Amino acid sequence: MIVLTTLIGVGQGLFLALYAGEWYMRIHSGLRDSGEFYVTASVLSVGLLIAGLVASFFHLGRPERAWRSAAQWKTSWLSREVIVLPIVVALVALYGAAHYVASSPDIAPWLVQRYWTLWIGGVATAAVLTLFLCTAMIYACIRFLQEWATPLTVFNYTLLGSASGFTLATALAQHYAAEMTLFFGVWAVVVTLVALATRVASLIRNTRSRRKSTLQTATGVKHQHITQRSQGLMGGSFNTREFFHSASPAWLQRLMWLFLLLVFPVPILLIVAGLSVKMTGILTAAFVAQYIGLLAERWFFFAQAQHPQNLYYQTMG
Amino acid sequence: MTQLALVIDLNVCVGCHACVTSCKEWNTSGVAGYLSDDRPYGEDPTGTFFNRVQTFEVGEYPNCETVHFPKSCLHCEDPPCVPVCPTGASYKRPEDGIVLVDYDKCIGCKYCAWACPYGVREIDTHQKVMKKCTLCIDRIYDEALPVSERKPACVLACPTSARLFGDIHDPDSNVSVAIREEGGYALMPEWGTKPANHYLPRRKTRIRIHEDELVRSDNPLKKERERPVGPVREQTLDDVTSW
Amino acid sequence: MTCPGSVPPNTASKSMTAYIPESQSETGITEVKNTTCYMCACRCGIRVTLRDGEVRYIQGNPQHPLNKGVICAKGASGIMKQYSPARLTRPLLRRPDSERGDAEFEPISWDQAFDILEQRLHRVRDTDPKRFALFTGRDQMQALTGMFAKQFGTPNYAAHGGFCSVNMAAGMIYSIGGSFWEFGGPDLERARLFIMIGTAEDHHSNPLKIAISQFKRDGGRFISINPVRTGYSAIADEWVPIKPGTDGALLLALINELIKQGLYDREFLIQYTNAAELVNLREGNEFGMFVRTEVPEEEGCFDPQNKLWWDRITNRPVVTHSKGADPRLMGEFALDDRTPVKPAFQLLVERVKNYTPEWAAHVTGVPADTIRRIAHEMGIVARDQKIELPIPWTDVWDNEHETVTGNPVAFHAMRGLAAHSNGFHSIRALSLLMTLLGTIDRPGGFRHKAPFPRPIPPCAKTGTGPETVRPNMPLEGMPLGWPAEPDDLFVDDDGEPVRIDKAFSWEYPLSVHGLMHNVITNAWRGDPYRIDTLMIFMANMAWNSTMNTQRVREMLNDRDETGEYKIPFIVVCDAFQSEMVAFADLVLPDTTYLERHDVMSMLDRPISEYDGPVDAVRVPVVPPTGECKPFQEVLIELGARLKLPAFVTKEGSRKYRDYPDFIVNYETEPGSGIGFLAGWRGKGGEKFMRGEPNPNQWQMYEKNNCVYHYRLPRSYQYMRNWNKGYLEWAQRHRLIRYAEPINVHLYSEVLQQFRLAAQGKTEYRQPPERLRERIATYFDPLPFYFDPLESQQTGKRMYPLKAVTQRPMAMYHSWDSQNAWLRQIHAHNYLYMSPAVGRQGGFDDGDWVWVESMWGRVRCMCRFSEAVEPGTVWTWNAIGKASGAWNLEAGANESRKGFLLNHLISEELPPGADGHRLSNSDPVTGQAAWYDVHVRVTKAEAGAHETHPQFKTVRPLPGMKARPKSWLAFFAGGKR
Ligand SMILES: Nc1nc2c(c(=O)[nH]1)N[C@H]1C(S)=C(S)[C@@H](COP(=O)(O)OP(=O)(O)OC[C@H]3O[C@@H](n4cnc5c(=O)[nH]c(N)nc54)[C@H](O)[C@@H]3O)O[C@H]1N2
Ligand SMILES: Nc1nc2c(c(=O)[nH]1)N[C@H]1C(S)=C(S)[C@@H](COP(=O)(O)OP(=O)(O)OC[C@H]3O[C@@H](n4cnc5c(=O)[nH]c(N)nc54)[C@H](O)[C@@H]3O)O[C@H]1N2
Ligand code: SF4
Ligand code: SF4
Ligand code: SF4
Ligand code: SF4
Ligand code: SF4
């Protein structure tokens, strides 16, 4: 899940960056880009999305039946994600292909100066945003996972994915299309800062929120002092393995600071530095740092969620 | 509309685990196949069970209660585990409200388990599908069984009959009456899941002793006391006044 | 069935939309058979569904009188017992080059096994039969094993009672002629107030659970007296935490308060107990005995009605039960010959005078107000909520009664009372309390189960001297019995024991169930003598049924100077690879309960109900596994080979084809019409209790849910100690010898006789000097309170806590750790204690701690709990296992994290000044004092990660099924 959401997040963000870059370029300079950049970046984006998809398969008990998971689009955000993700992949691929075609006059010269890529990109953007929504809603819709059940989750998923995408785009641009580096870099910083705002907002919200479920509501016994003596099993169960992490609160705290550092200030500094010395390496480092930070962020996101079921699985005895 | 459910009477549950193993026993050879056990004879044995009995301590010594607390799928009327399932494997039967998993459709994504606040779904580590209490659907409708036994295995097993089974939408059913009359309640009402299973709270019987019950005319001690016989020698009122 | 690591055919893909199996061809061939559960000694009726010959489902039999269709956690896990990889399947002989305990065995054939046994036992019987000792554990066939021992000629036989709950049996049977345990129980159907003392799970587990919940639902009030609040106590309306070993004080204080308030049933005491009988208080050899009328009646094992009352109307002594008399319960009188006398009740009043609630509060930790209130609750409910059932009956004195009266206060108690060295007197106190309230065999109170009530004490007697043991002859007398006076003791001329366990000796005169817990130690020490062959059936004596476990394991493997084992030959009959099996020279693999015939006989402990005698059988539902053979068949074969009279014809040839044949045809005496089974006797099954053998008896049991239930006429169901109709019925059906009243022994003359002997006042046999004081002290005719023996000798400052165990409902002793489902519920155990103990010792919940007694120490993990009296620590019994036993992996929780409290408990008290050792047991009954141990708890060293002690891992035995490596998926049948 951690890998899935972060990988497709980058993939989606990268596409958004590309598409934004294309508009920027068209509006500001009418400049036609290096097709190589768009194509490479699109391929990368598609690659990331597919990698995410594959990662999610591994997490299934029965991957061979994965196709069934598209069935419940009416109710299940997971199902919707499963439907939207391939559409996004297809659209981004199409977008990349369009750029390829557009930048290769010898294939279909009549396509070259048209706005096809923008049209396709527009549709793909809608799809990408939908995908962000779907992915985030998978978590945000579980109302009793209070840390997740907030619109901030959608913002965070979207913004953090976008930020990492823009950062990656900055590094790519430095290599393939230096003229766009600054645009991407600036926006990478801006998106990262906005993401910081929403992420911090959600952290604050979560530390402040009061748990609605307590041992009292879980058991229906009204008394201040309730402790579990035994959970009826001693070798562990699905419920003790799936919803618990062995991390201590102190470790979680450290993890939080780590991701706050790696996702936000470190990449920003590196982007600024990379932009000023125009070195792909530094910009790549910015992305790598941010991605690692995002892995930590996602880990934290899952670990921080206190599942009410845990109330029932406190003590072996 | 029918909503079948269990009502669990914490007032009499002694935490014997009969419901736990009888459930395992019935279901492991049931229509849906085995419930696997990992490291059955080794370290940290662990397996798939539909029903567990937990124990809580309430209060502090000596004003302390021990509460045994059995828990299986509550067959929520608004089950959060169902809509999230991407395959439709998790579903709620309209005809009787039982929430089931179709093992043939389940992809083992565990999303439903995350969406259940009660921690009652367990993935079978070997069959790789999500499992949970079926309300013994393969017993309760089996016409080959005598009517008295068309009940969940755990209900038949329970030595204290702490587990009642019936339709909570039928106001006259045993379960509805119990919920109404014994103060039945649902777990974690705050999430609006409307669990069909209910719990009946502890009830206390006290005896009030009135002081006069200790001073009764038929006290047998009276039979043992000597009645004073003959005249007393000391002064009596007779000696000092004549009215 | 079990398919380790593979998916059973077609099960995974069976569509959940088709819930109900369409046809048998799809699900396999199913059949349903009735039998009796033996996942514990409760003996519920079960219905076993088989699919393609494999056990698919075990449920309670709804038509069974005992469990009425319910089942418990163990019962419902029978499948995992049947197919357990810990099962023994072949006879095994210890490899000559290996040590006992190493569990190195060669498989042998049954023929070889029988040859070895025959040779050996023949020699023993030829020379000195008592050198063969047969001890059995939680079995239900004492009638057969006891008979085998008697036929063999050895007195050295007993079952688990001595280390289990003999105090309960003896304390109550010597008082009211019946007892809790399998002999009687509380009538919760009619009770309004129920007091449960020291019971966690009980023998009668399912019926008790059914009854308690019904009782609560009917609005009854339930009080539990127990240092720990789990299980039943959890649902009590009031929990009265008490310091272990102090219940006697509480009960005596309750009696004190009841008497003080006059809250006793005077009528009942007078008519049905010896409370009003006059006790002789003239110094001399009759001191403390009842005064008897001139005409001596013929005495048998019953109470002749030749004692006196002091009539308050005539102010003169009269013969008890004289018409029109109204005796005094209190006072002090002089007979015409100036003999000072007091009614027994007066002596009780004097006895409890100082046992005030305040005094008891100090001893027990229960506030005096609580004690008083509970006494008032009992007394007032008994007095004011009387039950009158419109059932006319006649008492033995020919008084006609229009109704049966009940005072609806019921009690139940088990090992929390019994398993202390002062348990006998605590239980006597309980019997007296129940009697004072007038609740004996009355509705809403205590109810007997056939064959109880029995005379006080029951008639069965052991031999009385060494001459009863003779080569090649059956034993004279029974191996176990009920001494009524010192002359009944089983001792030699010096007053020293004849039995290896020293039962019925002056050390433990009323040890009516023997002292199995001392057999190994005594045999090892050769005190009173060395034995040759020790045969253990169904008892894990190298583990949980032994005290001082570590040392006992050493004794089992110890040799004398000549290099011979101190216990030369050990035979173990078990169904599983228990810890004990490792110490056997010869292992006999038993069948499981699903594979054999068994009887729950009237000659042993039947499953009788309050309303009449019930016995039951077990019939095989699956064939024996491997070469497993029922132990019954082993005994019958051995009996024939050794030519024990009961097992061979006059000509000396084998008499019984097999066990089922034996059960049908055996009669206690030719033509007696009494056999193991009471139902469907007579040629065509038309008789019960007595009648000629019926060749179709088994089939008739099978057809009737494996139960024979005789319902007594309603007028015979109550007041059976004094119910003329019942007593005559019981005599007619040979349940009892005399149809004489069984008056409650509020005051115990039996005990007084032993005391008089100890005081040297009688011509009876005299105890050895070293035991005089002990007998004189503990054979008090009225209950009294004393600190448990071990407590008298331990530094309470050094060891401030008491440690007890209790049974988990989902485990039976040590034998369920091989059960894949049950062991998930209790894989290991913790030591539970009040958080205050941790606070003092500087450790936290879940920490590793050392628990030390003056006998040893164990390391384990602790858990804090509010539901325990702060001076008590406790753990679940017998969860800990020796490494590798029960075919568990070496890393199994049971051996690495689980522990056994028994390492801290000694089978003997510290030696006396004279070097003599006494068993750590009740001085009256020899009941093992499991719950007397004092401990201290300290934080363990950092890095501790497993329990201590650890034992060398034993390897799986030949013939045992390989355990599934990683996982198990049980699916019965499944040839779809
Ligand atoms: N610390 C502590 N120790 C205690 C107690 C306590 O409360 N605290 N309780 C004591 C009491 S009351 C008792 S009764 C004893 C019980 O102690 P045991 O009688 O030793 O009981 P189990 O451990 O069940 O062992 C019985 C043996 O029977 C075997 N067995 C099971 N089924 C069969 C069968 O069908 N056939 C044969 N042949 N063998 C079979 C098992 O494998 C096991 O080895 O423990 C005593 N020990
Ligand atoms: N599930 C299951 N059932 C069993 C068994 C089993 O192993 N498992 N074993 C069977 C056998 S052999 C037996 S003997 C019976 C025994 O049945 P119980 O007598 O119910 O068994 P214990 O677990 O020894 O229960 C002792 C209880 O007494 C309490 N206690 C200890 N000391 C004292 C005291 O001084 N005063 C008071 N008031 N309470 C005290 C303990 O806390 C515990 O709750 O159970 C039988 N039934
Ligand atoms: S079977 Fe009944 S009494 Fe036992 S734990 Fe389950 S609900 Fe409670
Ligand atoms: S208890 Fe959990 S699994 Fe059962 S219906 Fe409710 S939400 Fe679903
Ligand atoms: S694990 Fe199975 S039942 Fe649960 S949500 Fe996934 S597909 Fe649905
Ligand atoms: S109803 Fe059936 S499946 Fe559900 S807990 Fe009871 S026995 Fe198990
Ligand atoms: S109480 Fe349980 S284990 Fe014991 S006989 Fe009954 S069903 Fe079997």
Ligand SMILES: [Mo]
């Ligand atoms: Mo026992």
